[in-house]
Every structure is written in structure tokens, then in C-alpha cells.
């Protein structure tokens with residue numbers, strides 16, 4: 001088998017083996033894949049040169065030392081596969097319980113990788129472990145592998161659990177913009193992804209800034225700024241409109257608190273955004289339950305990051321786009337964040353503008369609001385394009 005192949009996406013694999021279509025891509029991959037690496041989109045797109053060099057040398061090292069192909073692909077696309085297909089041996093450094101004697105026990109039952117675990121009868125395995133003299137350690141090992149598998153999945157929740165979670169955690173966050181809050185029944189939903197879409201100067205960024213200033217009085221906010229549009233002065237201005245205290249000192253204290261609750265990250269490509277989101281994920285996992293909680297994540301704008309990777313043969317760009325959407329929704333749901341993203345518009349049929357990023361992205365946001373500037377006035381219009389509990393077509397005017 002070929003030692004090392006450079007892959008740019010499904011097309012090349014299909015070209016090589018005409019029988020395999022896109023749907024069979026990963027299935028085929030399971031037969032030989034050893035490891036997958038993050039390389040941006042087919043190695044053409046940005047990740048830092050130092051990271052690329054490290055990954056490439058690691059890939060060559062592994063390819064040279066085995067009879068397997070190493071596939072180089074965007075990490076976000078293949079992350080679950082990396083862990084599922086990991087030979088148990090590879091997990092020992094991180095999880096010492098998966099030691100040689102545990103692996104020997106697994107091997108005696110035909111289990112060599114995490115993937116093997118998934119297809120094995122675990123009750124039988126646990127029963128065999130019970131009979132072993134080191135049964136406690138073996139059972140601990142089984143539990144460890146199961147928890148690795150669990151970490152890779154959204155947990156399965158039944159309807160009752162979802163309802164409880166919604167009642168306890170998934171409230172709305174007021175944007176502080178009266179028209180929008182009334183339209184949305186109080187504000188944007190925690191645990192969901194809300195998209196603001198609209199042409200240039202339709203008020204998207206201003207809505208984000210005002211929402212950030214409103215939410216940051218009580219919660220932490222992360223603002224991912226992709227076009228240098230974050231403006232602390234504007235936040236201070238919006239805050240000034242709602243602070244209802246007389247003394248300048250008290251005003252200043254509120255301003256300081258709000259400003260320090262807003263973290264702004266400038267990112268200019270989708271990989272930098274993935275970095276920030278992964279950092280956020282680990283931060284949220286260990287965030288102090290008693291402290292000021294992160295509740296709002298803004299991406300202004302998501303389309304500026306995704307559009308450049310959606311080329312004409314957009315297999316990988318599309319995969320990155322869907323991974324970004326999946327990650328944002330996962331963060332929203334698991335950590336009770338309201339996620340607010342901006343999308344721009346493109347020309348649609350009959351000269352009407354429509355949301356950019358196409359049909360694949362369309363299903364990602366829970367709610368979509370179309371913003372527009374009302375001609376001849378300082379007012380703006382918000383129209384519901386999509387909402388989980390409201391009819392689309394409802395609209396409201398608002399001022400900034």
C-alpha cells in the first residue's frame with residue numbers, strides 16, 4: 001500500500017477509485033486510515049507554517065514507520081475519527097489506565113482500537129473482566145474508554161430531560177433593543193444559534209454591539225471580530241443610554257464592569273476561529289460555577305470567515321462550514337450560551353437579496369432575522385426568516 005498520499009478532498013479519492021462515491025469516502029477510509037491531521041483545506045489554506053511543518057514531519061514519520069496510509073485532512077472534519085480509530089496503545093499516555101495488561105485483555109477479545117469497542121458487546125466484555133484476577137483495573141479501563149467515546153458525542157437526551165434543561169437553563173437574553181426583544185419574545189435564546197442577516201449598513205453590527213453592552217452588565221461576552229468592526233466607544237455609547245444613575249463615579253464603575261466583561265478576539269480566517277472556539281470550550285468546561293458566567297458569543301461576521309473557503313469545488317470548504325456550525329451549536333447547547341452570528345446577503349432570484357452561504361448553512365441557525373434599513377428614516381426593520389417557535393414573516397421596527 002502506498003506509504004504517503006497527499007489528499008485534497010473527496011474528488012481526488014473518487015478520481016483514483018471511480019467506484020467510491022462521496023458517501024463511501026469515510027467508509028473506505030476506515031479500511032486503512034491510521035491518523036488524520038489538521039492541514040487547513042487540503043494544505044492550501046492558512047494554518048501557521050510552524051504548525052504545518054510539525055504536522056507534516058509527524059505524518060511522514062508515521063507513514064514511514066507503518067504499512068498504512070496517512071491521510072492529511074482538515075482536523076475539524078475528521079476529529080471524531082482520530083479518536084475512534086485510535087489504537088488503544090495511542091491512548092496510554094493520556095489515560096494510563098489503558099496499560100499493556102488492559103490492552104492484552106482487550107486483544108484477547110479482538111479489541112485493538114476504540115472503534116472495536118463500539119462494535120463489541122460490552123456487557124460480555126464486562127462479564128469477562130469480572131472473572132479476571134485484576135477485575136477492578138479492567139473495569140476501570142472499560143469505563144475510561146466508554147467515557148472517551150461519550151466525550152466525542154452529544155449526549156442522548158430524552159424529551160423530559162430536554163424540557164427540564166430548557167426550563168432551567170435555556171432562557172432568553174434581552175438584546176436591549178425594544179423592537180427586536182418584543183419580536184423574539186424577550187430576546188435571543190440561550191442554547192441556540194441566532195443569525196442576523198442583511199445587506200451592508202442594515203444595522204447588523206450595531207445590534208451585536210448593543211446586545212453585547214446589554215448582556216455584559218451581568219454576564220461575560222465573547223466577541224469574535226472578523227472585520228475590525230468592534231467599537232468600544234459604541235458600546236460605551238449604548239451603555240450610556242441605559243445607565244440610570246446620577247453620579248459620574250457610579251456610571252464609571254458600571255462602564256468598567258461592562259467593558260471588562262466583554263472579551264474581544266480579532267480573527268481573520270476560519271482556522272483562527274476554530275482555535276478561539278476550542279480555547280473557549282476548554283475555558284467553559286472549567287469555568288468557576290460561582291463566578292460571572294459566559295452567556296453570549298458573537299461572531300461578526302461568520303460569512304467573512306466561511307466565504308473564502310467555499311470555492312467552486314467546495315467539498316472541503318463545505319465540510320469546514322458545517323464543522324463551524326456544529327461547533328457553535330454544540331457550545332451553545334452544552335454551555336448555555338446564546339450564539340449570535342452575522343451573515344451577509346447575496347443577490348437572489350429577481351434581484352432580491354438572500355442570505356449568503358447557501359442551502360447547506362441554511363439549516364444551521366435556529367433563528368434567522370433579516371435586517372434592513374427603512375428608507376428615509378433612522379429606523380431599521382427586523383423580519384423573522386426562521387424561528388423554532390414563531391411563524392416566519394413576522395416583522396418589527398427598531399431604532400439603534
Ligand SMILES: Nc1ncnc2c1ncn2[C@@H]1O[C@H](COP(=O)(O)OP(=O)(O)OP(=O)(O)O)[C@@H](O)[C@H]1O
Nearest residue numbers: 198199200201202203204205206207229231234344
Ligand atoms: N460609530 C457609529 N456612530 C454612529 N452611527 C453608526 C456608527 N457605526 C455605524 N453607524 C450607523 O449604523 C448603521 C448600520 O451600521 P452597521 O455597521 O451596523 O451595518 P452592518 O449591517 O453591520 O453593515 P456591514 O455589513 O457593511 O458591516 C450605519 O449605516 C450607520 O448609520
